[in-house]
Amino acid sequence: MQWTERLRPRQLRLLDVLAQTHNLSHAAERLHTTQPALSKQLKELEDAVGLPLFARHARGLRPTAYGEALLVHARHILAQLDRAGADMAALRAGSAGRVVLGASGAAVSDTAPRAMLALLARMPQAQVRLVEGTMDQLVGQLLQGTLDVVVGRSAPELHEPGLQTETLYSEPLNFVARPGHALVEAEPDWPGVLACRWIVWPRGTPIRETLEAALAAAGQRLPEDCLESNSLSANLALLADSNMIGTASHRAARRFEQAGALRILALTLHSAGSVSMMWRQDVGQPLALQNMLSSLREVAAAG
Numbered sequence: 001m002q003w004t005e006r007l008r009p010r011q012l013r014l015l016d017v018l019a020q021t022h023n024l025s026h027a028a029e030r031l032h033t034t035q036p037a038l039s040k041q042l043k044e045l046e047d048a049v050g051l052p053l054f055a056r057h058a059r060g061l062r063p064t065a066y067g068e069a070l071l072v073h074a075r076h077i078l079a080q081l082d083r084a085g086a087d088m089a090a091l092r093a094g095s096a097g098r099v100v101l102g103a104s105g106a107a108v109s110d111t112a113p114r115a116m117l118a119l120l121a122r123m124p125q126a127q128v129r130l131v132e133g134t135m136d137q138l139v140g141q142l143l144q145g146t147l148d149v150v151v152g153r154s155a156p157e158l159h160e161p162g163l164q165t166e167t168l169y170s171e172p173l174n175f176v177a178r179p180g181h182a183l184v185e186a187e188p189d190w191p192g193v194l195a196c197r198w199i200v201w202p203r204g205t206p207i208r209e210t211l212e213a214a215l216a217a218a219g220q221r222l223p224e225d226c227l228e229s230n231s232l233s234a235n236l237a238l239l240a241d242s243n244m245i246g247t248a249s250h251r252a253a254r255r256f257e258q259a260g261a262l263r264i265l266a267l268t269l270h271s272a273g274s275v276s277m278m279w280r281q282d283v284g285q286p287l288a289l290q291n292m293l294s295s296l297r298e299v300a301a302a303g
Helices: 009-021 024-030 035-049 065-092 111-122 135-144 190-194 206-217 232-240 250-258 287-302
Strands: 054-057 060-063 098-103 127-132 149-153 163-171 173-177 198-200 245-249 273-280
Touching: 009 024, 009 035, 009 060, 009 065, 024 035, 060 065, 065 135, 098 111, 098 135, 098 287, 111 127, 111 149, 111 287, 135 149, 135 163, 135 273, 149 206, 149 287, 163 287, 173 206, 173 250, 198 232, 206 245, 206 273, 232 245, 245 250, 273 287
Parallel strands: 098 127, 098 149, 198 245
Antiparallel strands: 054 060, 149 273, 163 273, 173 245
16 A cells, blocks of 8 residues: 555644644644654654655754655645535535635626626525635635636736636726826826826736736836735725825726726726636536636626
8 A cells, every 4th residue: 555545634734734833842732732742643654655754953844845745735635625624514504515716806896796696696505705816826726726716817927737727808907096086187198197106016916017018018117106015905995095096907997987986097008918717627617616617707708
């Protein structure tokens, strides 16, 4: 029998917690056991693998290269076990299934909530959870198995082996500001826009890269005194209480304008970025996930 067939979830949990705490006593406290018992479990795991998984350093235990490699698989297995438990609990409670949707700023205020409502119209008993974040964060969670599907702006560097990507639609970026802002009432131009402080998404995010490409195409560049934020709620509050301007994907900007929270500035950014959904290829597709994918397609097509 290979050592992988003898692995137990508690050993994988030990690996994960020890990698987080770097300390046997702290790990033992979190796992509700004793330090000697944990040391014995770690030795049994290393003996079974036949390789050292942790090395002692001045600041505690650190995973070896072997430990890091096993940790990637351990966390994925643990995430799947946690999801299995949640799915079974949902079914036991009478739910039609459970799906966890990750959405970036490009989709979290429009496409994602509309798709959630469409899913609930198809499956009224479904349990739906929404997780907001930047695309790099969300793709990492998708790979780890804590998310079922991610929707947001796509970029080549986000394409990972094992993930299926489907483009839903393309849309431009808009400049936005609070109602009553001077640039809303007047015809905005580049000098006026560049004179304001901007709120922008962090460097490395697809929406930031789309913005910088659009500015370059217009012969402009990002002002040096920009405020960086990846929080949609914080950005809305900052824009509402100041004369700063921001950028938003067109569907999100349109939704905020309809709600009276923001206004779209009449200065065109000649850019278009695609919004895609991504899901894992190496797992099955429960009915709730299938219906979420269909709901996202439906909402995207409706515009």
